[in-house]
Amino acid sequence: MRFSRSAAAAAVLVLGAAALSGCSAGGASGADSGELVFITDKTWDFDNFSKESKKDIDVALETTAYADQEAFQAFVKQSFRTNKSPGLFTWHTGGQLEELVAEDLVAPTTDIWTKAVENGDVAESVRDLYTVDGEQYCTPISVDDWVMYYDKRTFEEYGLTAPATWDELMTVSDTLVDNGVAPFWNAGGNPWAFVWFQILAAGTDLDLYTGLTTGDVKFTDPEVVEVMNIWLDMKEKGYFTDPGSKVAAETQMKDQEVAMIPFGTWYASTLTTVGLESGTDWGVFPIPNVNPDQETTPVAIETAPACTASNSPQKDVGLEYAEWWMSSEAQTAWSEQEGNLPYNPNAEASTEEFQTIGAEFADPSYEFYLRWYEAAPAPILTASLDQFTGFMTNPGDPTPYLEGIQQVADEYWAGN
Amino acid sequence: MISRIVRYVVLGALGILWLLPIYLLLANAGKLTSEYSGSQLWSPGNLPALLSNVGEVFSTTDVPSGLGVTFLYATIAPFIAVVLGAGIGFAVIVLKLKHGFFWFFAVFCGTVFPLQIMVIPLFAAFSQIGLFDTFTGMTIVYAAVATPFSAFVMRNFFAGIAETVFEAAVVDGANPWRIFTRIYLPMSRSALVVVFILQATWVWNDLLLALVLTQSASTRPVMPLLAALQSTEGGGSAYTVVLTAALIVSIPTALLFMFTQRIFQRGLSLGQY
């Protein structure tokens, strides 16, 4: 008896609360309130950024962050079939963008790009990443160059300076190993298993790297085996952290267990979360060519596009926002907030470290290439991440691992 | 007497073992990211750091804003599921519905299919009929997902109640609805509570459905907000702040388990009926 009465009371309470919440929930969707619905798989602080745009162009973002990148992408793809397609969403360049363009799902941004390039807001090379069949789609939130972060405290302790060549880098590494510090961070699994393959392959021969992403080069070719053997050799010399550790790279650097971490310029803000300061605790240097005979030094880039669905009810305001994102005002604000390197040459990097490397990368001896994660087609990427992880975990003859990737690649290229 | 001591010792030792990982969580949530180290996981945290992390969670993250709506989902949906499941069990076992086992099995099949593959068709259907990103839509989904488990437990529980209970009530002139609400539901209180708290916990901790089926701040529960703090490519919150947030959102469910424990201690026995 007592139970049923208290249960009934609870039910009334809960239903009452539901009714209240139902009222407050009604009409809160972004389309009505004049805010731009923005969905993203990134964890950046868009709410803060939204204040800037509100001030500048009177558009605020209503941001929903999706932590799980894969579920996010599946969700976005499905949303094109509904009236919920987003006015602005984050995506990836390369094959993933081409896929959407092939189905006519994203609004072209060619006019915006033409203007921006004329203004000198963005480099020609960045436009190429956003071009599919001669038209541009989406605009960049950020363009991040990959650099080597190094621990200035550790380097100072052992009398080391930032290396300029691969040989110097290896000498530095030997010193670090002798002192019980792992020179390089590396981790298995999705997403980061590709990092060292990318560095070594592009650093050996950029055409080889590009050939792998287009199907012109086989993973089993002797040149690729050679790249893997460099990796194996470095592994055997104790150059890498344990890929079975789940301690974040920045924590390992804070504890001075690892000295160098290769990442994009977005990583600066992560380093500050563990209390490492730019300039005093850490610095950056360009990752040198593995093969000194290569004419240019390749620098991996990745870029986070903001796209607008072509059938979105908020298409116009989405495009307006995308255009603003490239402006120097927006880029300066973004760089101040995220601590990364702005792609707009008229905007200023927020730290001295990045101002210096930004100037350095303006030199034509550097050549930019798309990082593996976007450059490789999805099934090949997935297979390569698996095999690279296997290789890191049980290092040895690279041939079976490469054959595993090639098998998937053969299947993929046969069907496309 | 000796056996009783042995029981205390075994349970106590196992219990301590079970709490060690919880200690790890608390100890490391009580560190600032500058103090946290992967090779010193066992070292204790400190209160100021814990408080500072809690402060960070409440001042810099969206997580607290999702607590209210999550509470509603986690109470309403399991409540509906408990009632629906008990109804199914009652129809199949007590009222002896023809082909009852078939219907019961059809409901049970709802647990068989992996949820990961269902979210995409669910999203497509929900956005067609206007349930996407609504409180009603989420409540319906959660209630439906929780119903098979509820039906499973309640069916088995009712099967343990003697048929004479029903017959005696019929002789007294009670109708099925009255028998259901006045006799069977009160008798199965502990089973109902178990189903409710397990499903409430499940709804509270659900990430996947919430991630895909909600979008605006007023409908999005706490787990997707928590998960969104974890960064792979920069941004996000400091690691120990995320850890603290993950612990804070677990407090309501942990309390739920603690305080419902006494219900199982009353020694309510069906044998009496």
Added chain:
Amino acid sequence: MARRSSTNYQRAAWGFLAPGVVAVVLVLHLPVVYTVYLSFTDFNGLGDPDFVGLDNYVRMFRDPAVLTSIVNTLLWVVGTLVVPVGLGLVVAYLAFGLPGGAWLRVPFLIPYALSGVAVGVVFSFVLQNGGALSQALEWLNLPGSELRWLQDAPLNTFAMIIASAWQGVGVNALLFTVGLQSIPKEPLEAAKVDGAVGWRLFRYMIWPLLRPSTTIVVGLSIVNSLKTFDIVQSMTQGGPNRVSETLGVTMYRNTFLNSEYGLGAAVALFLTVITLAASIIYLRRQLTIGDPVKKAVRS
């Protein structure tokens, strides 16, 4: 008497059954129908699915990793029956009737209350190379601190089963506790008077009377372990190099990582068929015992 009274309530029975059935069919069964359709198509999530017949099923079984995946999934089923179910029964039985027993169960329930993020953090703390477990073993001068818990197969699958036991024991104990409560007291008292104690009391009196709870716990354990996904995805992503993959992870990988919705749907359906088969075999034996309706239907 009972038979006649039951048929009198058919209409009322529909009233009790229908709301639940409608909710489950609309929300849970309809998406399955769509997935069945997808499994016969080639679909990347955009445009329209192309019908390809049984291609996806053929491709699925040609993938050598699927075999590993099936073996791992079976390991999970067996492991989950032994560890969390067995321990759950032990905890429930030991705590039952003890003064303060409810509080002794609490430590086992707290892990279930934790959010997924917290659970993921715990497991990576404990199981990573050089993690909390290795640190503790080293400190205690015990062997095993060098083991790579998550990197070597089949050790990683066993380690993850233990981890899932940490989370699951409390719930099983709770369900068993409810079962223990519904055991009639009189026959137990009579048996005790007759001198049945300890193991004999458990084996011949309590175990048979616990059957309704055992059915629930074992049934759910089979279904849930076949669908194992979360722990593996957060701990190893099925790796390194797919050695710890379960069917749930294979399905996720095809659908979400590679955008091969048809292939993912085929794996999902294969998994569903296995799960259904296991539940039918198990439930037929267990659930229909003492179920007069079922007998009536059969005859």
